[in-house]
Amino acid sequence: MADFPNTARVVIIGGGAVGASVLYHLAKAGWSDCMLLEKNELTAGSTWHAAGNVPTFSTSWSIMNMQRYSTELYARLGAEVDYPMNYHQTGSIRLAHSKERMQEFERAKGMGRYQGMELDILGLDEIKDKYPFIETHDLKGALYDPNDGDIDPAQLTQALAKGARDLGARVLRFTPATGINREGDEWIVQTEKGDIRCEYVVNAAGYYAQRVGEWFKPFGGRTVPMMVMSHQYMLTDEIPELEAWSKEAGHKLPLLRDVDSSYYLRQEKFGLNLGPYERNCKAHWVQPDDPMPEDFSFQLYPDDLERLEWYVEDAMARVPLLGTGGVSKVINGPIPYAPDGLPLLGPVPGVPKAFEACVFTFGIAQGGGAGKVLAEMITEGATEWDMWAVDPRRYTDYTDRDYCIAKGMEVYGHEYAMHFPWHEWPAGRDRKRSPIHDKIKQLGGVMGAYNGWERANWFSKPGDDTSEETTQTWNRAGPWEQRIKEECEAVRDACGVLDLPGFTRLWISGEGTDEWLRGFVTGGLPKVGRMNLVYVADDRGRIVTEFSCVRLAEDSLVLITAATAQWHDGELVRNALAEGLSVRETTTERDALLLAGPKSREVLEGLTDGDLSLPWLSHQHCTVAGKKAFLIRVSFTGELGWEIHGEDDAIPAIYDALIEKGVKPFGMYALNSLRVEKGYRAWKGDLSTDYSMLEAGLERFVKFDKPQDFPGKAALLSEKQQGRKKAFVTLKVDAGEADAPYMSTVWHDGEIVGETTSGAWGYRVGASVALAMIKPELANAGTELEVEIYGERRKAEVQPDGPLWDPENERLRA
Numbered sequence: 055m056a057d058f059p060n061t062a063r064v065v066i067i068g069g070g071a072v073g074a075s076v077l078y079h080l081a082k083a084g085w086s087d088c089m090l091l092e093k094n095e096l097t098a099g100s101t102w103h104a105a106g107n108v109p110t111f112s113t114s115w116s117i118m119n120m121q122r123y124s125t126e127l128y129a130r131l132g133a134e135v136d137y138p139m140n141y142h143q144t145g146s147i148r149l150a151h152s153k154e155r156m157q158e159f160e161r162a163k164g165m166g167r168y169q170g171m172e173l174d175i176l177g178l179d180e181i182k183d184k185y186p187f188i189e190t191h192d193l194k195g196a197l198y199d200p201n202d203g204d205i206d207p208a209q210l211t212q213a214l215a216k217g218a219r220d221l222g223a224r225v226l227r228f229t230p231a232t233g234i235n236r237e238g239d240e241w242i243v244q245t246e247k248g249d250i251r252c253e254y255v256v257n258a259a260g261y262y263a264q265r266v267g268e269w270f271k272p273f274g275g276r277t278v279p280m281m282v283m284s285h286q287y288m289l290t291d292e293i294p295e296l297e298a299w300s301k302e303a304g305h306k307l308p309l310l311r312d313v314d315s316s317y318y319l320r321q322e323k324f325g326l327n328l329g330p331y332e333r334n335c336k337a338h339w340v341q342p343d344d345p346m347p348e349d350f351s352f353q354l355y356p357d358d359l360e361r362l363e364w365y366v367e368d369a370m371a372r373v374p375l376l377g378t379g380g381v382s383k384v385i386n387g388p389i390p391y392a393p394d395g396l397p398l399l400g401p402v403p404g405v406p407k408a409f410e411a412c413v414f415t416f417g418i419a420q421g422g423g424a425g426k427v428l429a430e431m432i433t434e435g436a437t438e439w440d441m442w443a444v445d446p447r448r449y450t451d452y453t454d455r456d457y458c459i460a461k462g463m464e465v466y467g468h469e470y471a472m473h474f475p476w477h478e479w480p481a482g483r484d485r486k487r488s489p490i491h492d493k494i495k496q497l498g499g500v501m502g503a504y505n506g507w508e509r510a511n512w513f514s515k516p517g518d519d520t521s522e523e524t525t526q527t528w529n530r531a532g533p534w535e536q537r538i539k540e541e542c543e544a545v546r547d548a549c550g551v552l553d554l555p556g557f558t559r560l561w562i563s564g565e566g567t568d569e570w571l572r573g574f575v576t577g578g579l580p581k582v583g584r585m586n587l588v589y590v591a592d593d594r595g596r597i598v599t600e601f602s603c604v605r606l607a608e609d610s611l612v613l614i615t616a617a618t619a620q621w622h623d624g625e626l627v628r629n630a631l632a633e634g635l636s637v638r639e640t641t642t643e644r645d646a647l648l649l650a651g652p653k654s655r656e657v658l659e660g661l662t663d664g665d666l667s668l669p670w671l672s673h674q675h676c677t678v679a680g681k682k683a684f685l686i687r688v689s690f691t692g693e694l695g696w697e698i699h700g701e702d703d704a705i706p707a708i709y710d711a712l713i714e715k716g717v718k719p720f721g722m723y724a725l726n727s728l729r730v731e732k733g734y735r736a737w738k739g740d741l742s743t744d745y746s747m748l749e750a751g752l753e754r755f756v757k758f759d760k761p762q763d764f765p766g767k768a769a770l771l772s773e774k775q776q777g778r779k780k781a782f783v784t785l786k787v788d789a790g791e792a793d794a795p796y797m798s799t800v801w802h803d804g805e806i807v808g809e810t811t812s813g814a815w816g817y818r819v820g821a822s823v824a825l826a827m828i829k830p831e832l833a834n835a836g837t838e839l840e841v842e843i844y845g846e847r848r849k850a851e852v853q854p855d856g857p858l859w860d861p862e863n864e865r866l867r868a
Contacts, residue, residue, distance in 0.1 A: 058248045059224060062089040064432060065243045066256040067231045067266055069094075070101035071207055072397075072417050073258035074214035075425025077223050083433045086222030089252075090215070091245060093230030097211045098351035099260040100417060103387035104207045105287055105329055107309060107318060108419045109146060110171055110199055111162055113473065115797045116443045117396065118162075120423025122169055125201045127422040128210065135217035139209045144321070146202030146309040147176065147185055149372075150194045155314060157528050157792075158472050159197035160845025164799040166199070168806055174198045175845075184308055186299070187375040202309055204320060207418050214425070234269045241407065254432055256409045257402065261390040263412035265346075267402070274404030279393055279453035280413045281462040282346070284336045284355050286362060286386040287329030289322055290379030297324035313470035315368045319376065326376055330365035331469035338388055340459050355386040391415055393453055393461035393482065395469070399424055399444040400431060403621050406629075410446050436592050440742040447621035452485035452506030475795065476532055477525035478502050478511070488555035488645050489702040490709045497719050500534070505617040507556035510721040512537045528844055529791040530815055534723060541720035542727055542817035545691050549651035550720040551712050556617030557646050557699075560627050564635035567609040573762035574630055576747055576770075577755040580605045585671050585686060588613075589747060589755050590626065591766030595773055596743040597750055599623050600735070604673055604686065616737045645705045648725075649712065650695030652868065657715050658696065661708075670867045679711035690725060692732035692859055694868045730823050731816040731859040733784050739796055740782075740811040740825050748773050749827060751782035751855075780808065781833035782825070784858055787813070787841050788849040789822035794841050800826055801840040801847060807832055810841060818859050824850065 063085055066073045069092025077090045092098070110125055112118040125143070132139040150156045159175060166173035176196040181188060184198070215225050226245075234255060235242040243250045257278075259266040267278035300306060300321070310319040317330035338355065339346040347353075359366075370377040390413045392398055397420060402408040411428050414420055427444075430437045442448065464481040478501070485506040488494070495501070499510030500520050511534070514520050518533045525532065544550045562571070571579060575588040585604040592598050599622070601613040615623045620641060627637055649657070655666050664676030664685050673686040681704035689695030700708060713719070726736075735741045735750065747756050747770055756770055787794055794813030799806055808828030816823040824841055832839065835854040840847040860866070 059089065060248055060250055062087055062224070062250055062252045064088040064254040064256060065241070065250055065252045066090040066258050067243070068092065068099070068258035068260055068262070068412070069096040069211070069215075069225065069227065070099050070258065070260050070417060071097070071211045071214070071421040072411050072414050072424050073256070074211045074218065075421045076256055076258060076411050076428045077218040077225070078214040079425035079429035080432065081218045081221035081223040083429050085429075085433055089224045089226060089250065090218070091229050091231050091243070092225070092227050093349070094351035095227055096215055096225070097208045099262070100387065100389055100414075101207045101211055101260075102352055103354060103385050104418050105320070105327060106204045106207045106418050107320065108205050109202050109416075110166065111148065111197070111202070113158065113162055113165070114396070114443050115165060116439050116441050117420070118165055118169060119439045120427065121419050122171060122423070123426055124419055124422030128205055131210075131213050131217070135213050135220065137209070137213040137216050139213055140206040141203065142205075142306055143201055143203040144306045144308050145184070145198060145200045146311060147181060148197040148199075148311045148313055149181075150196060151192065151314040152194060154472060154526065154528060156194050157844035159195070161795065161798075162197060163845070164842045165797055168799050168809065172200055185310060187307075187373050188310070189372055189374070198308075204309065205418060210418065210421070231266070236273050239407075254407045254409065256411055256428065258411040260412060260414070260417070261388045263390065263398070263410070270402055270405050270408055273406075273408075275402055275408075276404065276451070278398065278410070278413070279449045279458050280390050280398070281340060281458045282338050282388045283391050283462060283466045284338045284358070284386055285329070285331075285389045286358065286384060287327055288359075288381050288385070289327050289383040290325040290376065291382045292324040293326065293375060293379040295375060295378070296321065296326070300324060310373070311470070312369070312372055315365065315372070316470055317365050317369055319369055319373060325379055325382065328366065328369055328376065330362050331466055332361050332365055333467040334361050335463055335466045336361065337459055337463055350388065355388070357384040357386055359384065389415055391462035391465055393449065393458055393465070395465035396444050397424065398446040399427060399441065400446050401625070403447045404625065436594060436596070436743065440738070440744045442738045442742065445622065447625065448618065450505055450620050457482040457485060472526070474525055474527060476527065476534060477522065480522065484508060486556065488553050489705045490553055490645075493706070493709065494553055494719070497713075499719070499721065502722060504722075505556055505620060507617050509554065509556075510719065512721040512723045513541065513719050528795075530793060531791060538723045538727060539817045541718065541724035544718035545651045545693055545720060545724065545728060546818050547652070549649065549653040549657050549717045550724075551709070551717045552648040552720050552722075552725060553709065554646045554648055556620075557641065557644075558615045558617060558620040558623055559640045559644065560613045560615070560624060561610070561638045561640060562613065562627070562631070562635060563610040565609055566632060567611060567635055570632040570635060571611060572760060573764055575601075575603075576764055576766065577757045578760070579603060579611070580671070582607055583672060585673055585688065587755060589752060591747055591764070591770065592743060593765055593769060595746040595748070595766035595769035597741045597745055597747060597752070598743060599626060600737060600741055602688070619737055643701060644699055645702055647698040647705065647709060647712070648690065648695065649698060649717070650689045650691040650693045652694055652865065654693075654695050657712065657717055661711055661715075679708045681707050683708065689866060690734060691728040692734070692857065693865050727814045727817055730812055730814040730825060731819055732857040733825060735825070736812060745780065745827060746770065746773055746778065748778045749780040749782065778830055780827040781830040783828055783833050784853045785810075785824045785826050785839065785841065785850040786853055786858070787822040787824050787843075789843060790846060790848060792843055793822045794824040794843050798824070799842040800828055800850070801842060802832055807839070816858065823858060
């Protein structure tokens with residue numbers, strides 16, 4: 055074709071609301087040489103049949119940010135791009151049937167207030183005032199969001215596309231992408247009309263994202279972790295009583311969500327729209343006799359109303375008016391699901407200059423924010439908010455077809471479920487096991503999944519209630535509480551052992567490794583035979599990651615990082631690695647045991663030929679229980695201890711020998727309590743790109759005087775001169791029945807002054823402890839604050855700088 059454009063800076067594959075939003079935000083950032091390809095007409099996929107609800111509610115900080123931004127954008131978009139839009143900010147009411155649900159709402163309200171949203175809690179009379187047709191006798195209350203509502207998805211998409219076109223970007227409809235190739239640093243996107251060369255490619259292909267994702271496999275990609283659910287909603291005929299009320303009130307009813315029964319109910323003109331998320335849900339295109347069609351544009355599945363009977367009856371009992379309107383239309387269409395129900399937004403794992411903006415279950419609500427976030431990633435290399443919750447690299451190699459189907463159905467059937475801190479979802483388990491998994495279970499291990507790796511959260515004793523039902527609480531109390539206490543006390547007074555499979559290990563070697571690494575991390579490197587912590591910052595000086603750095607020889611170092619960081623940190627290192635250096639990953643070949651407590655040296659003495667007098671932060675090759683091992687004298691517990699790293703086949707004998715010596719097994723919950731007492735930060739909780747190195751209190755890990763110009767050096771020097779905006783503190787909290795969860799709001803004299811990043815009961819210090827980021831002027835020992843925990847403001851006090859437990863680290867160095 056003569057006028058077919060054969061070059062662009064960015065090519066976006068997929069013309070739904072999300073793809074159009076990415077194009078619009080790229081164009082707004084000044085990148086007008088961008089192009090969107092759609093195989094049919096815009097909105098032909100999930101956008102076409104989407105209900106168009108636009109909630110802000112989430113208990114994820116980043117998702118709430120994204121959805122809040124969407125509501126703000128949509129409110130001004132029509133005027134901004136001069137395109138008429140039906141956007142009704144009707145407000146919404148989320149109903150609570152239990153105290154636990156009200157606690158969840160209080161938590162969301164606190165987060166929302168921090169982000170500038172006027173979320174509110176309603177009593178039963180207030181619910182009736184806003185929604186006169188409702189039965190409230192069995193409710194506890196509700197959450198009200200004045201900014202919630204609904205938008206016409208097609209108009210939204212067309213408005214975003216128009217805005218992008220007006221800024222110089224291009225939209226090519228009826229131009230299916232058929233494949234990709236790579237030449238040098240350029241992508242070649244193949245279409246039926248010709249090839250397009252570009253710098254970046256974005257997979258925004260909705261429920262076809264997995265097919266598009268396969269094209270990237272030759273260049274380092276993987277199968278996109280997703281599946282497709284059938285979601286139905288039904289529209290009623292017009293209801294005279296509703297019409298009369300609406301005309302008198304001058305507005306629509308608020309959007310109603312009965313989250314405990316699992317459906318939404320929305321006014322549609324003068325009828326109602328009911329959309330359940332049913333437990334007995336149905337996946338599509340997952341069986342050989344139900345293949346995904348080549349093109350499902352503007353198509354629906356046949357109605358399947360039997361699945362919805364209970365939900366329809368429940369909704370009619372809640373809003374009897376619903377029963378007076380006959381069903382006029384049923385929509386049953388495909389919605390993509392990732393295994394945790396959150397979208398894939400960020401770099402394609404292992405592939406250069408390729409991004410995903412796909413598998414959006416709530417693409418209309420999140421589309422505005424998603425466009426902003428992805429445009430920032432592409433144009434600036436960093437985002438305003440830490441977006442790890444949606445990063446495609448949060449999954450690694452365990453997300454096969456069966457896992458994705460099982461988890462997608464679990465998430466859909468529990469779409470409005472509360473995510474309690476002690477609860478583990480049962481679907482898709484046992485993907486990765488340590489060499490002593492069966493032994494851990496035999497000893498009473500109650501397991502949790504960490505990047506697919508099974509680890510014991512706590513160890514039960516005979517008679518303990520380990521049922522899923524017991525975990526349905528936000529509170530500290532439960533069958534685990536006494537066991538966590540016993541595990542922490544064993545580590546404090548004697549000796550404990552934790553099996554920790556999945557540590558990410560990156561062994562870097564080659565001439566010049568030392569010099570390269572000094573320019574990569576913010577601080578200094580250890581001497582040969584020693585280890586220390588090193589950090590990587592971005593250009594803004596914000597925390598990208600933390601490694602344990604183990605120096606084997608002058609130019610041979612091992613970087614050890616969290617299991618969940620495997621693909622993120624692996625890619626970070628490989629992308630930055632200097633020419634001539636090599637990196638070898640040994641994550642799955644080895645396991646690690648954490649041995650900790652004042653008697654750990656005594657325990658090891660009869661088992662190892664290693665030198666146990668070597669100081670803290672040293673390491674050595676030796677044998678333990680007759681097996682080859684690598685001992686690192688370090689402990690995340692804050693007690694005397696060693697990490698025992700060994701080949702998988704060596705670990706069972708070592709573990710058995712420790713247990714025979716009376717060492718007590720402990721789990722992740724105890725480790726969390728122990729590390730919070732020491733003020734040790736956790737990755738993507740306390741350590742994230744929401745905070746700079748200086749804000750996080752990590753200046754001792756920044757070497758300003760080294761000659762290497764490490765990422766973030768200029769920004770951190772500037773921040774050091776001008777002053778940081780937040781300061782890291784440890785708080786003792788006069789908590790009630792629950793400890794502070796991540797992102798609990800911190801108050802001072804009636805003003806919001808910060809947020810918690812971690813919280814747990816400290817069994818050694820006998821207090822509830824929170825790690826927090828607050829205004830620097832308040833970061834003085836003795837300052838009295840309040841921490842909002844599930845709606846209750848609890849007194850808190852800033853502690854002296856340093857660990858609460860063993861502030862001089864005498865026990866570690868013993």
